Amino acid sequence: MTATPLLFTPIKLRELSLKNRVIVSPMATYSAIDGHVTDWHVGHIAKLAAGGPGLVFVEQSSVNLQGRITHGCLGIWDDSHVAGLSKLASIIHSLNAKAAIQIAHSGRKGSSQRPWEGGGPLGPADAVARNEGPWELAASSSIPFDNGWPAPHMMTTEDIDRVVEDYRRAFRRAREAGFDVVELHCAHGYLLHSFLSPLANNRNDHYGGSLANRMRLPLRLAAIMREEWPAHLPVFVRISSVDGVDIGWSIEDSVEFAKALKQVGVDVVDCSSGGMKLPRGNSLVSRTPGFQVPFAEKVQREAKIPTVAVGLIRECQHAETVLEESKATLIALGRELLWNPNWPAQAALEMGCDPDWSHWPPQYAWWLKRRVIQQGQ
Numbered sequence: 001m002t003a004t005p006l007l008f009t010p011i012k013l014r015e016l017s018l019k020n021r022v023i024v025s026p027m028a029t030y031s032a033i034d035g036h037v038t039d040w041h042v043g044h045i046a047k048l049a050a051g052g053p054g055l056v057f058v059e060q061s062s063v064n065l066q067g068r069i070t071h072g073c074l075g076i077w078d079d080s081h082v083a084g085l086s087k088l089a090s091i092i093h094s095l096n097a098k099a100a101i102q103i104a105h106s107g108r109k110g111s112s113q114r115p116w117e118g119g120g121p122l123g124p125a126d127a128v129a130r131n132e133g134p135w136e137l138a139a140s141s142s143i144p145f146d147n148g149w150p151a152p153h154m155m156t157t158e159d160i161d162r163v164v165e166d167y168r169r170a171f172r173r174a175r176e177a178g179f180d181v182v183e184l185h186c187a188h189g190y191l192l193h194s195f196l197s198p199l200a201n202n203r204n205d206h207y208g209g210s211l212a213n214r215m216r217l218p219l220r221l222a223a224i225m226r227e228e229w230p231a232h233l234p235v236f237v238r239i240s241s242v243d244g245v246d247i248g249w250s251i252e253d254s255v256e257f258a259k260a261l262k263q264v265g266v267d268v269v270d271c272s273s274g275g276m277k278l279p280r281g282n283s284l285v286s287r288t289p290g291f292q293v294p295f296a297e298k299v300q301r302e303a304k305i306p307t308v309a310v311g312l313i314r315e316c317q318h319a320e321t322v323l324e325e326s327k328a329t330l331i332a333l334g335r336e337l338l339w340n341p342n343w344p345a346q347a348a349l350e351m352g353c354d355p356d357w358s359h360w361p362p363q364y365a366w367w368l369k370r371r372v373i374q375q376g377q
C-alpha cells in the first residue's frame with residue numbers, strides 16, 4: 001500500500017485537527033447587504049465546503065463601515081452580523097470541514113466599485129446608478145492608492161486606537177459565530193499593508209519610518225487577536241510577502257515580520273504578495289504556477305513558522321511536491337476552486353488515498369462511487 005500523500009495527511013494546529021492540508025483561500029464576493037450574509041454566501045460556502053477541503057475561509061470581513069472595499073463587502077462591525085456568519089460556520093462544520101474567517105480593513109483601497117462594476121473609485125455616478133456613493137478613506141498616510149484614486153485621511157493616533165478596538169470586537173464576534181480559525185489581513189495594499197510598506201507609509205511618528213515602527217500596528221493587532229482567540233485554536237496572518245513594485249516591502253522584511261508574529265503567538269503565516277499598486281505589467285513577480293511558493297518557503301525556513309503557499313497552484317501533484325519539499329505546511333487554492341469546487345475530493349481519488357470516498361459527502365459518494373465501478377466514470 002502506498003503512503004498517504006502529505007496533502008491528505010491530517011494536521012493539528014494547536015488543538016485543531018484538519019482532515020487534510022487543502023484550504024479554501026479567502027475570496028471576497030461583494031454580495032453582502034449592509035455587511036450581512038445573504039443567500040449567495042450560503043450557497044457559495046456550502047459548495048466549497050462540500051468539495052472536501054480541510055479548512056474553508058469566509059471572505060474578508062470588515063471591522064467597520066469605513067473599512068469595506070465596496071458596498072457589498074461582508075461586515076463584522078456589528079453584533080447583528082454574527083447570526084449570518086454563524087450560519088456559514090455551521091454549514092462548513094456540517095460538511096466536515098473547519099471554519100475560518102479573515103478580518104480586514106480596506107484602508108486607502110476602500111470606497112470602490114465591485115470588480116464587475118469597474119473596480120475603480122466610487123463617484124457620483126455610482127450614487128445615481130445604484131445609490132452607492134463614495135465615503136472618506138483612512139490609511140497610514142495620505143498617499144492615494146494609485147492615479148485617479150482619492151487621498152485617504154492620515155489616521156491620527158486616536159483614530160488608530162479606535163480601529164484597534166474595532167478589530168478587538170471583530171475577533172470576539174468571529175469566535176461567537178463559531179469559527180475555528182481567524183486570520184488578520186495584512187496583505188494586498190489594504191489598511192495594515194499600508195502601515196507596513198514604505199511605499200504607502202510616510203508617517204514620522206512611532207507608526208512610521210523604521211521597520212519596527214511600521215510593524216507596530218499589525219503586531220499590536222496580532223497580539224490582540226491571539227489574546228481574544230481561545231488558546232487551543234490557531235490564528236493566521238496573511239501578508240503580502242513582497243510589494244512587487246519599486247522594491248518597497250521585501251521578502252527580508254516579511255521574514256522579520258513573521259519572526260515577530262511568531263513571538264506574539266501567531267501560528268501560521270499565509271504568504272500572498274502584491275496589491276500595493278494597480279497591476280501595470282511591470283511587476284517584479286511573474287505570475288507562473290506556484291509563483292508565491294518561494295516566499296512561503298523562505299518565511300517558513302527562516303522565521304521557523306508554518307506557512308500557507310497560495311497562488312496558481314492547480315495540480316495536486318504540484319501541491320504535494322510543495323509539501324514534500326517543506327516549502328509550506330498548508331496549500332490554499334482560490335480560483336481553481338471557483339472553477340472546480342470538488343478539486344480536493346477529486347485530488348484524493350486521483351492520488352489513490354480515498355478508497356472509501358470519505359472526502360465526499362456520503363449523499364454524493366454513495367452514487368458516484370457506484371457510477372465509477374459500473375461505468376468507469
Ligand SMILES: Cc1cc2nc3c(=O)[nH]c(=O)nc-3n(C[C@H](O)[C@H](O)[C@H](O)COP(=O)(O)O)c2cc1C
Nearest residue numbers: 025026027028059060310311312313333334335336
Ligand atoms: C474572487 C476573488 C476574491 C478574493 N478575495 C480575497 C480576500 O477576500 N482576501 C484575500 O486575502 N485574498 C483574496 N483573494 C486572493 C485569493 O485568496 C488568492 O490568494 C489568489 O486568488 C491566488 O490564489 P489562486 O491562484 O489559487 O486563485 C481573492 C481572489 C479572488 C479570485
